[in-house]
Amino acid sequence: MKKYLVYPVYFLFWIFFFIAARMVFLVYHHNLSGDLNFGEILDVFYYGLRLDFSFAGYICIIPFLLLFLNTFFTRFPVQAIIRWYSYIIIGMLCFLTVADLELFTAWGFRMDNTPLQYFKNPGEMAATVSSSPVFSLLSIGLAMALVFIVVYRKMVDKKLATLFTQIRVWQIGLSLFLIALLIIPIRGGVQKIPMNLSDVYFSKKLYANQAAVNLPWNIMFSLMHAQSDKNPFVYFPIERAKTLVDELYATKADSIPSIVSTKTPNIVIIVLESFTAKWIGYLGGAPGVTPQLDAIAADGMAFTNFYASGDRSEKGLMAILSAYPNQAITSIIKTPTKTQNLPSINKMLSERGYTTGFTYGGELEFANIKAYLLNTGFDRLVDKYEFPMAERTTSWGVHDEFVFNRFLTDLNQMDQPFFQAMFTLSSHEPYDVPLTHFVGNDEVTQFKNSIYYTDSVLGDFIAKAKTQPWWNNTLIAIVADHGHHLPGYDANHVPSKFHIPLVFTGGSLSRNGVVETIGSQTDIAPTILYQMNMDVSQFKWGRNLMDTHESFAFYAFNNGFGLVTPDGIATVDNVSGNTVYLDPGFDTTQLKFGKAYMEVSYQDFLEK
Incomplete structure (x- = not known):
């Protein structure tokens, strides 16, 4: 049975990787992390674990299937294949981790599918990258990759050296069970609705929520939902939302002055x-x-x-x-x-x-x-x-x-x-x-x-x-x-x-x-x-x-909006549903207009 320890050990290896990547993110953005107290930093890791478990589950699918094949074909070179598969994944994730560090600095949100639209213009991308501390980022990425390659060889690779030497029915059954078990971390538990990004949002401090996000999970999730034709910002019945938006744009002045001479x-x-x-x-x-x-x-x-x-x-x-x-x-x-x-x-x-x-x-x-x-x-x-x-x-x-x-x-x-x-x-x-x-x-x-x-x-x-x-x-x-x-x-x-x-x-x-x-x-x-x-x-x-x-302004940021009124400004994070910025004196009942604007404008986009 000790042979089967390789399954949880391999899974935990990736959990350790994601915890380390989150630590790198927090340290790199120390100016923002300094606004979090010790308890909030612990919560960043605690709430982030669900997404860590989920993406670790995705990574484990191929190695677990290879281990299952090993129960039939005992001479199959499982160790070498899983080793190089893991090295490639480590390299890719280290690259994404360091790229995200500077993209977050520039854009204010974790990397998703947004950068894909810029791949058609490598010159423009190079210009953006040229202002980044490329040497420092490459050093961080290389150091992470080397550390985790060494950890992998000591933690996982040795356990793969000798696996199954003969075919046994109970081994086949247990391997299948462990593969099937991955569905639980992948979907975030046994609850009825699969996990989504809002499950890791725990704070009114948006940076704390963003730090808790598992980067590769976020990229994969945004890619999978990029072409959705469903409005994710439904706050009201659509006709009620349209009425609220119409109120915002109702002309109030009796006359509007001319500002041009022709x-x-x-x-x-x-x-x-x-x-x-x-x-x-x-x-x-x-x-x-x-x-x-x-x-x-x-x-x-x-x-x-x-x-x-x-x-x-x-x-x-x-x-x-x-x-x-x-x-x-x-x-x-x-x-x-x-x-x-x-x-x-x-x-x-x-x-x-x-x-x-x-x-x-x-x-x-x-x-x-x-x-x-x-x-x-x-x-x-x-x-x-x-x-x-x-x-x-x-x-x-x-x-x-x-x-x-x-x-x-x-x-x-x-x-x-x-x-x-x-x-x-x-x-x-x-x-x-x-x-x-x-x-x-x-x-x-x-x-x-x-x-x-x-x-x-x-x-x-x-x-x-x-x-x-x-x-x-x-x-x-x-x-x-x-x-x-x-x-x-x-x-x-x-x-x-x-x-x-x-x-x-x-x-x-x-x-x-x-x-x-x-x-x-x-x-x-x-x-x-x-x-x-x-x-x-x-x-x-x-x-x-x-x-x-009765003037106003509306702005949208990554999965949220801001509403500017004569009484002040409020911003709402749509993932958590929290108001993450609020001026003193702002009438929070006015947020219904911002929510309606968010809903109707996105519906208009879908129908274009």
Whole structure:
């Protein structure tokens, strides 16, 4: 019977591996782990065990089947096959573990199927990786792999050296029983409903729940559920949810002021990569980082309570151009057959005779952005391949100074009226900008310096644009694609990560000053089009920012949402159902609107 100890020993080997991987995660993110007390850290390991047992069960299926075959074929090279199978699994899991360490730093949630959409663009992926401490991560991964290979040889391999030497019926039966027994840890117990991610969520501190997650289990689960056509955010009967959403968008103002001097202005939208409010002076951020944008805001119309709809560039572009909200567990941009059904500001303006275009210094193929832009009818797309090789000096493509220069040249040669959008990139990691204003090699300082660089070339562009003949008939909207966890290492759900700038400027802008209306990226397109007396009814997920009554903003993060109201902000984690952030004075009865928004917007995504 001692031979059968190899079954539980092999299973426990993987449990030890996952416990060690969780320890590495907690230590690597020590700045966040420091907010957990000792009891909460113990709970991270305790609650994580169910997922550890589950994925260990999956790993054990093949070795247990090989051991079962050994009861029939005693000369079968079970030891060698299981050894190399285990080594391969160790290598793969160590790679995923270290990759997740930095992805969590950047994205604020554990790795799932999200990175798969970026595999088509290895250059863009390499640019992101280049800002990571690659040597440190490789060292951690290699050390983990070597340690567990040694442990495997001492703990498991020796027990596999001599197994079954003759065929016996009871051995066959016991092996089958042990294989069948794996179903219990795999499904998380003997309860009626199989385990899901919410079973390991135990705390109102979202980081504690995320630390408890078993990484490979999470990746597998997200892949298995990636194509689900079922709405996971059902809080109310759908008609009740739609009624609540309609209440949010009901027009409250008797009249809405005009902010442009002509009904056919040129429209320019400048999207700034990662311009978080934490760096923006006019929003109360660190002083001296964005002097140009602050000056533009002082001379134009500056929105102070404005939020990104999501946390990725492609999601921000969808919200800005199509007034379409972010999906918390996926993105509509992944499915071109859906994006072709979206409205867009450029499509509507094109129907009015506007020349439309989009300019970016990187690869537009990234994350299906190009397919979306083509689906929504842009006349002209400019990406890094239209710039000379001498200007492709950053790992992402072309630095912002060259892109702004090209953008200005193109505008000067364009027939009016025009709608043109431009997306910057230099303030994306690895922050390798050709200007050093803030000295320092740490990531926060490099990011800060890149923001200053893009701000400086933005100011130069606006100064030159003011001298062009088209300026007096142009409205320019300047907005960020999303916020950022730096500075401050914001958790993925907190409002400060989503707070971003929006500034209107241009010669056709007839009003200026500060606007405290709460809004989000989905409100930009309907606000502009309303000023042109155009029908904005198809932009049902946006509202007019000039309607200052009962304003709100909604943002979605990985499997959760935030609701911004005049009474404050609350965020809800959908997995646990907990409110994980709550401003004092926030009326929690208002959460029904956020839940309804989450439900109806995702249902709309499914039906596109």
